[in-house]
Amino acid sequence: MAGGEGTRLRPMTANQPKPLLPVVNRPIMEHVLRLLKRHGFDDTVVTVQFLATLIRNYFGDGEELGMNLHYVAEEVPLGTAGSVKNAEEHLRGEPFIVISGDALTDIDLSDMVRYHRENGAKVTIGLKRVENPLEFGIIIVDEQGRVQRFLEKPTWGQVFSDTVNTGIYIMEPEVLDEVAEGEVVDWSGDVFPKLLKDGEPLYGYIADGYWEDVGTHESYLRAQADVLSGKVDVEIDGFEVSPGVWMAEGAEVDSEAVLKGPLYIGDYAKVEAGAELREFSVLGSNVVVRSEAFLHRAVVHDNVYIGASTNLRGCVIGKNTDVMSSARVEEGAIVGEECVVESEAYLSNDVKVYPFKTIEAGAVVNTNVIWESRGQRSLFGQRGVSGLINVEITPELAVRLASAFATTLKKGSVVTTSRDVSRAARALKRAVISALTASAIDVRDLEVVPLPVARFHTSQSGVAGGISLRTSPGDPQSVDIMFFDERGADLSPGAQRKLERVFSRAEYRRAFPGEIAELSFPSRGVENYAHDLLRTVDTTGIGEAGLKVVVDCAGGTGSLILPSLLGRLGADVLTVNNRLDEDSPTDTLAKQMRDLQYLGELVSSSRADFGVRFDPVAERLSVVDENGQVVDNERALLVVLDLIAAERGGGRVALPVTTTRVAGQVAGYHGVDVQWTPTAVDELAKAAQADDIVFAADGRGGYVVPEFSRTSDGIAAFVRLLGLVARTRLSFSEIDRRIPQAHLLRRSVPTPWAVKGSVMRAVVEASEGREVDTTDGVRVVQSDGSWVLILPDTSEAVTHLWAEGPDSDTAQRLLEEWAQVVEQAEG
Numbered sequence: 001m002a003g004g005e006g007t008r009l010r011p012m013t014a015n016q017p018k019p020l021l022p023v024v025n026r027p028i029m030e031h032v033l034r035l036l037k038r039h040g041f042d043d044t045v046v047t048v049q050f051l052a053t054l055i056r057n058y059f060g061d062g063e064e065l066g067m068n069l070h071y072v073a074e075e076v077p078l079g080t081a082g083s084v085k086n087a088e089e090h091l092r093g094e095p096f097i098v099i100s101g102d103a104l105t106d107i108d109l110s111d112m113v114r115y116h117r118e119n120g121a122k123v124t125i126g127l128k129r130v131e132n133p134l135e136f137g138i139i140i141v142d143e144q145g146r147v148q149r150f151l152e153k154p155t156w157g158q159v160f161s162d163t164v165n166t167g168i169y170i171m172e173p174e175v176l177d178e179v180a181e182g183e184v185v186d187w188s189g190d191v192f193p194k195l196l197k198d199g200e201p202l203y204g205y206i207a208d209g210y211w212e213d214v215g216t217h218e219s220y221l222r223a224q225a226d227v228l229s230g231k232v233d234v235e236i237d238g239f240e241v242s243p244g245v246w247m248a249e250g251a252e253v254d255s256e257a258v259l260k261g262p263l264y265i266g267d268y269a270k271v272e273a274g275a276e277l278r279e280f281s282v283l284g285s286n287v288v289v290r291s292e293a294f295l296h297r298a299v300v301h302d303n304v305y306i307g308a309s310t311n312l313r314g315c316v317i318g319k320n321t322d323v324m325s326s327a328r329v330e331e332g333a334i335v336g337e338e339c340v341v342e343s344e345a346y347l348s349n350d351v352k353v354y355p356f357k358t359i360e361a362g363a364v365v366n367t368n369v370i371w372e373s374r375g376q377r378s379l380f381g382q383r384g385v386s387g388l389i390n391v392e393i394t395p396e397l398a399v400r401l402a403s404a405f406a407t408t409l410k411k412g413s414v415v416t417t418s419r420d421v422s423r424a425a426r427a428l429k430r431a432v433i434s435a436l437t438a439s440a441i442d443v444r445d446l447e448v449v450p451l452p453v454a455r456f457h458t459s460q461s462g463v464a465g466g467i468s469l470r471t472s473p474g475d476p477q478s479v480d481i482m483f484f485d486e487r488g489a490d491l492s493p494g495a496q497r498k499l500e501r502v503f504s505r506a507e508y509r510r511a512f513p514g515e516i517a518e519l520s521f522p523s524r525g526v527e528n529y530a531h532d533l534l535r536t537v538d539t540t541g542i543g544e545a546g547l548k549v550v551v552d553c554a555g556g557t558g559s560l561i562l563p564s565l566l567g568r569l570g571a572d573v574l575t576v577n578n579r580l581d582e583d584s585p586t587d588t589l590a591k592q593m594r595d596l597q598y599l600g601e602l603v604s605s606s607r608a609d610f611g612v613r614f615d616p617v618a619e620r621l622s623v624v625d626e627n628g629q630v631v632d633n634e635r636a637l638l639v640v641l642d643l644i645a646a647e648r649g650g651g652r653v654a655l656p657v658t659t660t661r662v663a664g665q666v667a668g669y670h671g672v673d674v675q676w677t678p679t680a681v682d683e684l685a686k687a688a689q690a691d692d693i694v695f696a697a698d699g700r701g702g703y704v705v706p707e708f709s710r711t712s713d714g715i716a717a718f719v720r721l722l723g724l725v726a727r728t729r730l731s732f733s734e735i736d737r738r739i740p741q742a743h744l745l746r747r748s749v750p751t752p753w754a755v756k757g758s759v760m761r762a763v764v765e766a767s768e769g770r771e772v773d774t775t776d777g778v779r780v781v782q783s784d785g786s787w788v789l790i791l792p793d794t795s796e797a798v799t800h801l802w803a804e805g806p807d808s809d810t811a812q813r814l815l816e817e818w819a820q821v822v823e824q825a826e827g
């Protein structure tokens with residue numbers, strides 16, 4: 001399999017296919033072919049697609065390797081199974097092995113064949129235990145090795161093992177009958193699950209050997225070090241002239257040069273006196289290293305010139321590049337091929353220089369020449385793209401993000417833009433609008449509106465997506481850039497990855513002069529939202545009930561709509577903080593608690609039925625009962641659920657798996673089913689798309705009112721709540737008292753990224769014999785109904801645990817027991 005582009009390895013793969021990337025001066029694919037030859041596989045089919053001619057030209061018919069190579073080209077990518085089906089004419093009549101041409105391995109293929117035959121398997125899948133399973137497909141096998149379940153590229157919430165699919169398969173030829181010809185088909189996503197469902201014998205072979213998917217710059221450098229350290233059994237082309245120091249034919253090293261192995265010097269390379277090569281450095285063919293140069297863990301491709309007194313650490317230098325005297329290239333930096341780094345230039349950590357670029361003498365390059373690294377594991381966090389204003393989130397970055405978003409959409413699409421009350425959001429939104437219109441995207445600027453209003457207008461017919469900017473909750477120094485899909489919901493992980501790919505490659509679409517798009521300012525946006533809300537949500541009984549409520553707008557955008565909306569409902573409403581507060585555009589915890597305490601005093605003294613406080617963008621709400629007591633978010637969810645379930649008497653509600661199971665009792669009492677969802681931000685909105693969903697909530701003050709909107713909407717939730725309370729004629733505390741008490745506790749355990757996968761495997765092993773739910777993370781259910789959920793955090797080095805029992809003591813014991821499992825697995 002040699003058709004991949006290796007996009008994550010750019011700029012190294014900008015001009016050459018990933019299988020040709022050298023590992024200790026031999027292409028990865030050559031190492032793989034030599035492994036196949038060693039185990040008797042000498043008749044080999046190579047599937048090619050990206051830059052296929054380069055692979056054909058390098059390997060030819062395989063004669064030099066003593067192999068017989070055939071090439072099968074894909075006109076368009078056909079997926080992992082589709083590409084093998086494309087080569088079916090060469091694979092008829094006997095079992096065959098499928099192996100990736102861009103993963104470095106020394107797995108014992110002969111033993112894997114033995115295992116396949118002994119088990120009478122239809123397919124045997126090579127498995128390997130890895131530290132970080134996020135980028136791979138997880139596979140669960142039973143004690144006999146038979147495959148039980150597949151999960152392709154999971155989130156941390158879906159990680160329940162560290163045993164991953166290596167992409168090495170042994171197959172019986174009839175498996176190809178399951179693959180449609182000329183269509184995009186994947187083994188793990190399409191074919192294997194079907195075979196599993198049909199009861200076919202699929203087995204997993206857990207390999208002891210070395211396997212590294214060379215998919216990132218870090219893993220590329222690690223593969224070089226592992227070969228030089230002898231961790232992987234591959235042939236090194238050269239002679240070990242001293243322990244750990246390898247030299248190929250024709251290499252010249254001055255006796256005054258300093259060599260500290262393990263390291264490799266390619267054929268006809270030249271190292272001058274005074275140069276110092278340290279551990280895990282690799283020089284390609286015809287490389288020249290001048291005097292006083294210093295290299296440590298540097299990988300230098302063919303025909304590179306390294307000038308005097310240069311300093312290279314933990315970097316990669318592409319072929320035919322010149323690094324001139326006294327230049328310095330730091331950790332994680334990648335310089336593409338055919339570049340010139342002039343004298344005394346400085347490339348800082350993680351900088352990427354694409355091919356055919358010149359870095360001027362003395363230049364200090366702190367960011368990629370195309371896009372800047374933001375130092376995060378992922379561009380997107382829990383609230384879109386977040387960072388410090390004018391430090392991490394600059395107008396330049398906003399332009400590039402908006403350009404990337406525009407590039408994922410068709411020309412002429414319509415996108416909404418909106419913001420909160422802050423000046424920073426205003427400045428950045430202008431940059432966003434410029435980028436969108438310059439990319440042939442029509443913009444409807446909603447200006448300052450509550451977030452639910454922005455989502456509502458984005459979900460209207462003809463709109464392809466939206467961008468909203470707001471001050472980060474709890475951090476007035478930071479800003480969130482939020483991206484919406486055509487439903488007004490947050491982008492799915494797949495759409496986020498698509499945007500990130502465009503952003504990282506800087507492959508932005510630009511409009512021709514006649515295509516520059518339009519900017520419009522829709523009139524009556526807030527009024528249209530209010531009109532649709534009152535038309536859709538049941539408000540009967542509010543006027544007759546004579547309700548009195550206190551509403552805190554928190555100085556946010558909710559004040560633009562709430563007073564006029566409430567005036568049309570017939571309730572007696574007292575509003576506070578009913579203004580746009582530019583100086584305080586976000587909620588700190590102290591401000592939130594202070595405002596809630598004051599709200600409680602107002603409710604109590606005015607004898608109101610209840611009070612609510614909105615967050616500054618009106619997406620979430622907090623509730624105070626008629627006695628002035630703050631109702632915590634989990635409890636408020638149960639009260640609202642009880643009211644809706646009682647009124648509907650059927651249908652389903654969507655709740656995250658972290659919600660108390662008392663919610664299931666409440667819903668079930670009224671004949672309503674619960675759909676438990678993963679905790680990712682888009683999952684609740686996705687679940688709410690179903691026609692029979694009557695309610696959804698996240699347990700953090702976010703509520704979905706499906707009859708009006710399929711996304712979290714504090715304003716709609718409040719109007720719905722008003723109607724429910726009015727028709728019930730019960731006080732908030734009376735409703736609360738009829739609901740059982742929940743005993744749900746939470747704890748977070750610090751967990752290094754490198755051991756998260758093994759931690760979750762330990763959790764699964766420890767749960768053997770008990771009921772396990774893997775909707776998100778691993779939820780272990782005890783015989784008495786108490787349960788614990790173990791869920792790795794997606795953006796921080798921690799693992800979260802929730803435990804619920806019939807009483808607090810049971811929940812606490814359960815929490816401590818499983819926290820100990822997590823902590824011991826880390827050690």
